Amino acid sequence: MFSVLTTFTKVHVVISLIAILAGWFTTEVGRQPWVVYGVMRTSEAVSNHSPQVLSATLAIFVLVYCTVFGTGISYMIKLVARGPDASLGQAEEMLHRRPARPLSAAPDHVDPAVDLVKE
Amino acid sequence: MGVDLPVLWALIIGFGLMMYVVMDGFDLGIGILLPFVRSIEDRDTMVNTVAPVWDGNETWLVLGGASLLAAFPMAYAVLLSALYIPLVLMLTGLIWRGVAFEFRFKADAAHRPFWDKAFAWGSYVATIAQGVSLGAFINGFKVTGPSYQGGAFDWLTPFSLFTGIALLAAYALLGSTWLILKTEGGLQRRMIALTRPITLTVLISVGVVSVWTPLNHAGIAARWFSFPDLFFLAPVPLLVLVAVWAMLRVLNRAPNAAPFCLALLLLFLGYSGLAISLWPNIIPPNISIRAAAAPPQSMGFTLVGALFIIPFILGYTAWSYFVFRGKVKAGGGYH
Numbered sequence: 001m002f003s004v005l006t007t008f009t010k011v012h013v014v015i016s017l018i019a020i021l022a023g024w025f026t027t028e029v030g031r032q033p034w035v036v037y038g039v040m041r042t043s044e045a046v047s048n049h050s051p052q053v054l055s056a057t058l059a060i061f062v063l064v065y066c067t068v069f070g071t072g073i074s075y076m077i078k079l080v081a082r083g084p085d086a087s088l089g090q091a092e093e094m095l096h097r098r099p100a101r102p103l104s105a106a107p108d109h110v111d112p113a114v115d116l117v118k119e
Numbered sequence: 120m121g122v123d124l125p126v127l128w129a130l131i132i133g134f135g136l137m138m139y140v141v142m143d144g145f146d147l148g149i150g151i152l153l154p155f156v157r158s159i160e161d162r163d164t165m166v167n168t169v170a171p172v173w174d175g176n177e178t179w180l181v182l183g184g185a186s187l188l189a190a191f192p193m194a195y196a197v198l199l200s201a202l203y204i205p206l207v208l209m210l211t212g213l214i215w216r217g218v219a220f221e222f223r224f225k226a227d228a229a230h231r232p233f234w235d236k237a238f239a240w241g242s243y244v245a246t247i248a249q250g251v252s253l254g255a256f257i258n259g260f261k262v263t264g265p266s267y268q269g270g271a272f273d274w275l276t277p278f279s280l281f282t283g284i285a286l287l288a289a290y291a292l293l294g295s296t297w298l299i300l301k302t303e304g305g306l307q308r309r310m311i312a313l314t315r316p317i318t319l320t321v322l323i324s325v326g327v328v329s330v331w332t333p334l335n336h337a338g339i340a341a342r343w344f345s346f347p348d349l350f351f352l353a354p355v356p357l358l359v360l361v362a363v364w365a366m367l368r369v370l371n372r373a374p375n376a377a378p379f380c381l382a383l384l385l386l387f388l389g390y391s392g393l394a395i396s397l398w399p400n401i402i403p404p405n406i407s408i409r410a411a412a413a414p415p416q417s418m419g420f421t422l423v424g425a426l427f428i429i430p431f432i433l434g435y436t437a438w439s440y441f442v443f444r445g446k447v448k449a450g451g452g453y454h
Binding site: 025047049050053057060061064065071072075079080 | 198203211215226267268
């Protein structure tokens with residue numbers, strides 16, 4: 001049962017992404033040649049910037065995002081590979097009063113408030 | 120019903136922009152000051168003073184941009200098109216420093232210097248880009264009909280480069296005085312020492328901009344130097360001098376909150392000076408808030424939303440600053 005669920009989850013990760021992107025493509029492409037449907041044409045809304053300027057700035061964003069997300073994913077994989085902390089009870093206490101941030105899986109700083117609660 | 124919608128919206132956007140400049144100003148300032156502090160522990164403390172609040176600070180930038188689109192769509196179209204390249208650079212800088220906030224606490228010791236550099240570089244690029252945009256805004260834009268007709272690099276002038284550098288000094292002043300308020304011991308002493316030259320740099324920058332701007336723009340000169348306006352407007356530059364004098368004095372007397380308050384006053388005076396120079400134009404040199412305004416129905420409709428949401432933003436902002444009040448001690452991690 002557990003393995004079926006795992007497979008289901010793995011498949012889900014991929015197909016939900018495909019669904020989002022496909023929906024987006026359908027709206028954006030299907031709306032053309034309008035930028036505001038029936039009101040304003042895409043050709044009327046476009047700025048005066050040259051294709052060179054627009055390509056260069058797009059390239060900047062692609063580069064920055066690939067670096068940022070690449071690094072983020074590599075840090076996440078590292079955290080997952082390291083696994084949860086040995087003492088589970090302690091980990092639970094440390095979750096207490098901590099903001100649930102995406103990169104907060106590994107307890108690298110102990111919340112001093114937890115020690116106060118113990119005393 | 121007697122409500123002057125364009126004026127009201129201009130005030131809302133002006134207020135939002137000022138909140139942004141004040142609040143993101145001091146956390147960008149921390150990035151600007153980071154290279155001047157060597158010890159890893161002090162650097163952690165510096166970043167920790169803003170870690171709980173910095174992303175909320177940038178809310179105001181989003182509010183300003185969205186309000187501009189809702190209330191002054193023509194200004195949104197012209198300004199964002201004219202300032203396309205500096206704004207892209209600003210966003211790139213903000214993305215870099217934003218992730219550096221998170222990654223520098225997660226990175227291995229070997230990678231930390233890289234993220235410290237990314238944090239500083241991102242802050243410098245974002246600040247200079249904002250200052251350059253401000254300079255280009257004062258210089259004005261080439262507009263025909265409803266759209267921007269200038270080139271992609273019209274923003275790049277000696278004046279705009281100067282305002283870019285000047286804003287670095289202004290944000291560094293906000294950052295150093297914020298750290299005087301939030302830290303103690305060696306780091307605080309270091310910031311007190313740094314605040315003196317930064318204050319003088321800000322004074323010189325304000326002076327240069329105040330001379331350079333009216334020399335380039337007859338209309339702005341006429342506003343400041345005609346009688347009897349001269350008498351009503353004279354307090355602005357005089358108060359700048361008083362604030363600088365007070366800053367240099369309080370720095371000698373074990374300061375705490377006073378320098379930050381004075382830095383805020385200086386910033387507010389600079390902002391007022393700018394508003395006096397440009398009012399009522401939203402696209403300098405000559406397109407006013409009335410000419411660029413959205414239809415009254417759109418302005419009224421979006422005003423309801425804005426007046427509803429702004430008290431909430433102010434409320435949670437005040438709350439988060441209250442929760443994280445007081446001195447930040449070394450090693451006391453928020454993350």
